[in-house]
Structures are given as C-alpha cells and as structure tokens.
Amino acid sequence: MKGKNEKELALLAKAGADFASKILAPNREESDNFPFGPLFTDALAQAFDLGFFHAALPEDMEGFGERLSPLCSLLENIAKDDASLAAIILSNAFAQNLLLEAGETELLKGIAAGAENYAGILIGSQVFCDPSETPPALYAKKDGNDWLLNGKSPYVVLGGLAKRVLVPALVEKKELAFFLAEVEPAGISVSEPVFSLGVHACPAYDLEFKNAKARFLGQPGKAGEIFASVAGRMHLAAASVLSGIMKGSVKEALDYAKKRFQGGKPIIRWSEMQMILGGMAQKSRISEMAVTEACRLFDSGDSRKGSACLAAFLHCAESAIEVTTDGIQALGGVGYMKDFGQEKRFRDAQHLTAVFGILPKKKLRYLQKAMLGE
C-alpha cells in the first residue's frame, strides 16, 4: 500500500469507510462484547491484509511515510462505524512511531517485513501514558548483553494480542527508557483483558515481568523527549478517531430523528431536537475542519504543527464528549441500548479522551508550549 497522491488518499479513505460499514458495523454489538465474547479476529485478519496496520509506517515499509493525512483519514472513516479497530490502528501507530523516534528504523523494518499476520505487526504499548508524569513500576537491569525487566506495566493496550510490547521502565530505578520485549517466551505474565469503559475490541492487559528479556530502545536519558515528540503528532491521529466517532453519532441521530415520531410528527420537526442536532453537527464539522487543517500544517512542515495537533485534539476530545452525550439523548431510550451504535460511541469517546491522558493537563501544556513558548 503506497500512497503518494491525493487520489490514493481518497482511495484509502474509501477503503476504510467501506471496510467499516460492510465488515465492522454489522457485527459491532457482537465485537463489542469482548472479553465476554470472541475477539473479531476475522476483521483483524482482513485489516492486516488490507495494510491498515502499515499505514503509519515509512513509505519503504509500505506505509504513507511521515504525512499524517492518510493515517488520519483512515482512522476517521473507520471510527464512524466502529472506533475499536481505529483504536487498534492508532495504538499500533503510536508504538511504531516510538520505535522510529528512538532511531530503531531497521528494527521496525524487520518487524513490518516479517509480519505474517496481525499479531506479528501489532505492538502493545501504554499509548499516551506519559512515563515522566507517573513513573512506571517496571525496572530494567543489565544482564551481560541483555536487559531484563522486572515489575508491572498496567493497561498495556494490545498487550495480550500482539507478539511484542513496548514499555517504559526505570533503569537503575531512576532513569526512564523504553524497551521492546517479545511476549512469549520472555517471562511476561499477561492478565485477562481489562474490562474497561469503551473500545472493548481494542483490549488492554496488565503485564507482569519476571526477568523478561528486552531490547533497549534509543539512547539513555531520551525517553521523555521520545515520548513527547511522538505524543505531539499522535494527538492528531487521536483527534481524527474522535472526529470519526462524532460523524457517526451525528449521522445516526439524524437518521433516527427522521423516523421517530413524537406528538404526531417526526422528532426532527421539533425545534428543541433541531437545536440538539444542529449543535452536534456544528461541533462535528468544526472538529473535522480542525483535523484537516492540522494535517495540512503537519504535512507541509509548518512551524505551528505541534500546537495545531494538540489544539485539534483538545477540541475534538471536548466536542466528542458533548456530541456523543447528545447522540444518545437524540435517540432517547433506544440510544441507551446496545442494539444501536450511540451508547458505544458515548463510551468510546469518553474512554479515548480519558485513556489518552489527563485532558486538563494537556490544556495546561498547550498553553505552556504553544502560547508561552516554555
């Protein structure tokens, strides 16, 4: 999958949208039942075959290179119908970017080339969890030429699904560093999937390490920088997932409002409902515009790209919470039921906003970095 022009970008977006509407949406409720039902492995296998998990890789690894537009477009179109797969692609892209940022390009190239299935290409990680914000309870020590990990890493997204995990650990109990470890047979105990608020089919696991062999990534003392750099741009990818969720919520609310009657006419004919729907559509549209503009700035190398990515995320996160809350309300009682997509979008939006880190702190960081230049 090589995307070099706008036509290919449109094709990728269409591929994502078609996949989501034809493969994911019909089985959304069943897929979301994980871990109390089966994981959607068939969908993962098809997504692997379509190259969705390669989208964030450099072009020589069959990805779209450094541009963010293709990844964001793919994520947004998938998230309209089911954010779980979008969250998997996003998590994996985050880990892949960490490897690239750490200078482990050859290692990543080997992983991408050698992957025979989705487990082979997926890399588990704690995604947006900033290790410098809350220090890990995982410790690394040198053992000859090897590094051994001991301790715990909670909530590693894809941790029980992927062949490898990328985790932060404290070296000598003080300095942060990232490590890559093979889940089997490296002395890593994987918990049952953690039962969480949303994106159930993008599972997270608590991991416990006992002398697990791991590879040191990057250079000593650079973990904070690596994380900050990757998080900076991946905020935009996260924003695109939230934008997709909002688009799905608006569409389902509009469709329902045309069909559901109250007081003798479709509820869409009542101005109170129109006000709700209008607000949802407005927030969703502005979010889409924010993502598009931030992608443009990022892909063109504009100096404002960092602040644009974070601002887009902050706006999308707050809007997604509001839009999906109203999205249920527009459907009334049925919106709260699992037969419809709205309750899942509500949970997914809340989940993704929270799991990407403490939102108000991101706002403080935005002020510090983008406005005050600190």
Added chain:
Amino acid sequence: MAASLHAGPKLARGMIGQTREVIALCRKFCDEVVRPRALEIDKKLHEDPDYLDWDFVKKANDWGFYTMWLPKAMGGGGYNFSSLSYAMEEIGSVCLAMANLIGVHYLGFGTLTASGNMRIMQKLCRETVLGRKNGDPCLITLAITEPGAGTDVEEVDLVDKAKLGCFAKRVEGGYIVNGSKVFISNGHLSKWHMLITYTDLKKPSESAVMMSIPNGLKGFSFGRHEKKMGQRACPASELLFDDCFVPDEYVALDNRVKQKFSRSQKEMTQQMIDYVVSPSRAAVGAFGTGAARGAYEAAFKFASETVVDGELYVNHEWVQSWLAEMHKNVTLSRLVYTETNYANSLWGLYKDLHFEPMFSIMRRTPAFLSQKLFGSFLGKPGATEFMRERMFNDQSVCHQCRTSGLASAAKFTGTDYGVKNCQMALMLMGGAGVRQDRGAEKILRDAKLLQIYEGTNQLNRLNLFKCLIACGCKDACVFEEKEGGAA
C-alpha cells in the same frame, strides 16, 4: 416564594431524626451489601445479560427496604416519603442500579397511590409486607412506556398524537388488554405491575385506565430484557399482553371514576400523571445527586492518593477548583430535590402527612394499633372516596403546576449534574478512570440513563416552562409548535 419557606415552619421535628435513621441504615446497607457486590454484579451481567440479581432483591427485602415507606396503617414502616430521596442519593452514590431496584418499587406504589384506590393499595401493601416476613420479595412496577411512545405518554398534550399500541377494551366484568410495554424497570423481578393503558387510542388523554396486573394472569407474559449500557442489575423488561382479561377487582382507576369529578377527563389524566411524576422525578433527581456524589468521591479519592508531576494531585490548584465545582454540583442537586419534596409535602402526593400533628400521631401510634384502627376502614369504598376527594378536588391547578414544575427542575438539574460530574471525574482521573474495577466508569454508564427515563430532560424542561413560565405570557403555548421553528 420557596416551598421550603411555606413548609419549614409546619414540618414535624420528628422527620429529621427519622431521616437521619434512614441515612444511617442506608450507609450500613451500602457497606455491607451494595459496595461489595456492585462491580461484581455489573461484570456478571456483561457475561450473562439475562442474569437476575434475586440475591440483592432478597437482601433489600430482608433489610426492610420494600416496606419502609409503605403506610403504617397498611403494615409498612411508615417512614416519611421525603427520606426516600435521601436514601436513593445514599445508595445511588454507590450503585445506581441497586438504588433503582429499590426506588422503582415505590414508583409502582406511588402510581397506585395516585389512583386513590385504597382497596388495592391495602392488598398490595399486605402482600409486600407478607413478602418481607416470608423472605419472598413482592415488588411493584409501573408499565407505561410503549415501543412507539416514550415521552408522549407523560404529557396529555402529546399523547393524543402518539403512536400507541397497547389497548384496553371494556367487556363485562373488566377489560381485555392487548399490546406491549417496554423499558419497564424491574419488570422481571416484580409480582405486580401498575399498567397505564387506554380504551380509545384516538383519545388516550381522555381514556386512560390504570390496572394492577399480577404475575401469572392469563394472557400476560414477559418479553425480552433490554441490553442496556449501564444500570445492568436493574432489568428493563418488555411486558406482553395478549387478550389478557383484567377483572374489575384489579382496575385501580378508569373513566367511570373520573366522571364523578369536576375536572375534565384530560385534566384528571394530567393530574394523575403529575401525582406520580412529581415525587418520582424528585427521586430521580436524588439518583442524579447520588451519581454526582459518587463521581466526586471517586475523583477526590484519586486526587488525594496520586502524585502527578511530583506533587500530590489534590494540591494542584486547578484540581482544587474542579473538585469545588463538583462539590457544588452535588449540593445544588440536593437542594432542588429537597425543595421539590417540600412542594410534594405541601401540595402533592403526600400532602399533610409530614406536618404536625398528623406526622406525630402516625409515628407514635404502634403499628398493630394503627392497623387495627385504620385497617378495616381502608378496605371500604368510603376510604377510597375520601382519598380521591382529597386528591382530585383539593389540589388547585396552581399547586399542581408548582409541584410538577419543581419536580422537573429537580430531575434535570440532578441528572445533568450527575452526568457532568462523571465526565469531569473521568477527565480528572485520565486512564485510571476507564477501568471497570476502579468504579468511576460504571457511574457514568449508569448515570446516562437518568437523563432519559422519567421523561427525557428535554421534556422536563418543557414541562417546567409549561408549569412555571408560560403563565407569564398570555399567548404562550407548549407542545403545539407548527413547523419546528427552523427556516
């Protein structure tokens, strides 16, 4: 003037101690029963959506929660009805589903009370009291929502245009009911169902019938459980009626009764609805307050135990500001449902019962004496006539509006703040908040339903406008918008 200013001086002092007693009992119940199992049951219901938590219902029954607020003269505990809201906040702050498993029983009983039918009230109370003694819980539900009509059925100005399907046909000795009701909380767990249906689907506002449907009645059956996002321990059931003959002995209120009063059939239907929803919306406001409080407590605990950027989280100034905002949301929600309870005490379903000397007489009279003195009278037609006269003729339209409008304010204030606090808690807690085993995410899933049932918050805003604002403009009309205001 605030209802509290009217009611405060008349309020029986004994209510305060009784309410403290209720809160203390609820806290003990939360520690021993609710908290240890809330997350486990929520998870179990994800594994097995059809699981019914009889164990909890039996425990609540053993603790007396299904009889506490029933009248003493009918064998109940005779606790003041306002204290039910505090109980719902208390239990709801730990688990809204389990609070609902208790609270909905009183929605059913309150509906029956709004019919003024003392004979059936006494019958159902006796069965509930007996159920407590025997360890066999007897719960009551309210069945009104239909597949094609939710908001419509709570408002007479909408119901005549609603897509209704549940129909009662008058026959010799009773009614034959056909159709279905949906989203009936506690349906599968209850023994009696207060059914509101209609004899004329073209004029439901003038043909509402209230019936008490027991389990096992021929032609009545349960349908599916709804698959809800939250409040999973409290089943939302489908009730099915297929040529179900309901004898007159189970009919609580119909047009034959309503014709005896001065108000029109439509006005009486709205009055009956308002008698039900004014206390129940206050209770849902209390649920919302519980959710807001649960979320606040989870966030505060997290902030008190977590170090972020090298400093205790609670010592970050913005965190203090957020916690203060959340605390304010709890306090305001509580104030509004408390004010609504004052209105209900003055003008609503339980008017006069909370004031001296009535309250003290009822409280101090021993249960056996109370039942002996009043029990035989309550089952007689004269008791029902007296009750209905008091309810339907002695409430002014103004008082009905004030109570109903305040109840709507309590409902949407408490539930909006409930959801808001949950969302703030999750933002404040970051990734730690999304794990089910931390509890915060469950409160959010549970709380969202509060904005929908007992009339959506949108309907409640319009009801507040209708009851408290529209009188200020002679040309104002509600639920009659021509073409949605949009260009």
